[in-house]
Amino acid sequence: MNFEVLYSKVIEPGLCSRCGICVGGCPVAAIGLRYDNYPELIDKCTNCGICIRCCPGAEVDLPLLSRQVFNGNYVPDDLQGHVEKMFVGHATDGQIRATGTSGALITGLLLYLLKNKIIDGAVVTVFDHDDPCKTKGLLATTSEEIIDAAKSKYCISSSMEALQTVRKKKGRFAVVGLPCQVQGLRKLMACDPLLEKKIFCVLGLYCHCILEPFIQRDILKSKGINASDIMRFDFRGGRWPGGFHVVNKEGRGILLHTTLYTTILNVLFKIYGALRCFVCVDALAEFADLSFGDFWAQDYREDFSKLVQCTLVSQRTEKGKKILQQAEEAMEIKLYSLPPDRYSERTANMANRKKTRAFARISRLKKNGQPVPEYHFPLIPPTRKAKRKERMLRLELLLRGSLSRKILLKFIFSRAANGFERVNLCRKKMFCNYQNN
Numbered sequence: 455m456n457f458e459v460l461y462s463k464v465i466e467p468g469l470c471s472r473c474g475i476c477v478g479g480c481p482v483a484a485i486g487l488r489y490d491n492y493p494e495l496i497d498k499c500t501n502c503g504i505c506i507r508c509c510p511g512a513e514v515d516l517p518l519l520s521r522q523v524f525n526g527n528y529v530p531d532d533l534q535g536h537v538e539k540m541f542v543g544h545a546t547d548g549q550i551r552a553t554g555t556s557g558a559l560i561t562g563l564l565l566y567l568l569k570n571k572i573i574d575g576a577v578v579t580v581f582d583h584d585d586p587c588k589t590k591g592l593l594a595t596t597s598e599e600i601i602d603a604a605k606s607k608y609c610i611s612s613s614m615e616a617l618q619t620v621r622k623k624k625g626r627f628a629v630v631g632l633p634c635q636v637q638g639l640r641k642l643m644a645c646d647p648l649l650e651k652k653i654f655c656v657l658g659l660y661c662h663c664i665l666e667p668f669i670q671r672d673i674l675k676s677k678g679i680n681a682s683d684i685m686r687f688d689f690r691g692g693r694w695p696g697g698f699h700v701v702n703k704e705g706r707g708i709l710l711h712t713t714l715y716t717t718i719l720n721v722l723f724k725i726y727g728a729l730r731c732f733v734c735v736d737a738l739a740e741f742a743d744l745s746f747g748d749f750w751a752q753d754y755r756e757d758f759s760k761l762v763q764c765t766l767v768s769q770r771t772e773k774g775k776k777i778l779q780q781a782e783e784a785m786e787i788k789l790y791s792l793p794p795d796r797y798s799e800r801t802a803n804m805a806n807r808k809k810t811r812a813f814a815r816i817s818r819l820k821k822n823g824q825p826v827p828e829y830h831f832p833l834i835p836p837t838r839k840a841k842r843k844e845r846m847l848r849l850e851l852l853l854r855g856s857l858s859r860k861i862l863l864k865f866i867f868s869r870a871a872n873g874f875e876r877v878n879l880c881r882k883k884m885f886c887n888y889q890n891n
Contacts, residue, residue: 455503457485457495465492467825469511471730472610472667473631474591475638476505478617479646491612491667508642510634511730515830519640519741523771530831533805535740539769540792541778542749542761546785551763553604555690556748559765559787560657561604563744563777564628565597566786573654574625578603579613586687586700587670591616593627603630605696608689608719609665610728614638617649626654632661633736640741655773658739660747660766662804663727672726673698676863677710690715694763695748698867711867713875718866720878724850725859732847733819733827735812737805743774750800753888761790766798800888807843810836814844 464470472491485505486496493505520528524536544557550565551558567573575595580603582588591613594600614635620627629639636658643650670687674680684700691699692707697715700708711718739745749766751759767789769775781787814836816826836844853862865871882888 455506456501457499460505464511471511471634472612473635473638474612474614475508477615479504479508479642487612491610507645510638513828514637523741530834533802536770537768541767541789542764542792543787543789544764546788555606557765560746562787563781564600566781573628576628577616578630579607579611587681593619606690609669610667628655630657632659633739636739636742656742658742658745660738663723663731665726669726713871717875721866725853733812733816735809737808743771754891810840811843814840
């Protein structure tokens with residue numbers, strides 16, 4: 455049970471999610487990260503096996519996690535996972551809310567927990583100030599660091615590397631992560647009781663897919679911008695709902711496109727999406743205490759249509775419930791209860807696409823004798839529609855060559871993409887049925 459086994463069973467077969475959990479989980483800090491966020495051995499391995507046991511890449515026993523976290527059964531075709539209640543909310547501080555991707559609810563909660571000494575810090579993802587095109591994990595222990603970590607990062611970030619810092623500190627800490635990172639963290643907590651005692655709560659992020667870590671440099675290159683001339687790159691910068699945005703060395707903000715950021719992301723997920731994401735069956739961070747995503751008020755009628763720039767939150771555990779209650783009582787956040795019959799069709803469609811496509815892809819790869827993750831439940835037989843979607847994905851993956859990427863980047867970040875966007879919006883109105891909320 456050593457790093458060589460991790461390499462041969464996870465990294466080499468292409469099952470590594472690059473979550474950073476093996477880096478943060480290694481008790482002797484023997485694992486580091488390569489330039490492309492894949493783990494590598496940087497010191498002597500002690501053969502403890504923790505990196506294998508906590509890795510979510512090749513194997514996650516989802517039924518076991520459901521019993522451990524919720525004391526309940528795992529239902530593979532449940533799009534939401536275990537949910538006790540749904541809310542829409544935002545931070546009450548206007549300045550804090552403005553820093554977030556949507557309602558800055560996670561930022562507001564972390565600031566409340568830190569200010570009231572309920573936690574001593576939080577594992578978050580930040581852009582590296584020395585290299586604004588690179589993300590990294592950070593144990594944020596000040597309000598300034600938590601605020602700096604606000605906004606979504608749609609590229610691969612091995613942020614669980616920051617658990618290495620958690621090991622060295624006393625106290626209790628929150629952890630913010632993607633679904634794969636939450637799964638790895640739960641596995642790590644199960645095999646490392648000393649670290650488990652330090653984790654106060656787990657906050658998950660809704661995730662359709664993440665992009666390769668070099669995406670920012672390719673975008674800047676397509677726009678003729680030198681990476682050394684910027685001091686910040688944001689995937690959701692500028693005025694809400696934001697978009698691909700940079701701040702140059704003179705402090706001037708520049709929005710890199712004229713179309714909606716969602717239109718661009720949908721293309722980027724196909725040509726830069728991490729391949730491991732396409733066999734992931736968790737879209738909504740189902741094993742967190744609280745899970746968060748965008749709330750799209752324009753999809754709603756009546757009262758909820760007014761809740762612009764807010765966050766959708768799935769409350770999954772009793773601990774998550776108490777955190778929300780206490781923060782709202784302290785007037786740090788504002789919550790609106792979302793009835794089950796008003797659940798977001800947009801979010802449900804995203805989760806359904808991710809799960810059914812993953813089921814179809816895993817089924818095909820497994821049949822062909824190719825490596826796939828083991829989730830320890832019988833795979834749901836893919837429908838014809840899911841098989842068609844997976845076949846379409848394989849065709850789209852053919853566009854991942856350097857030349858085709860270059861051409862597509864030039865197009866989607868140009869004004870010529872506006873026509874494409876209008877067609878796409880019409881398609882969504884006709885077929886996606888988002889306005890039924």
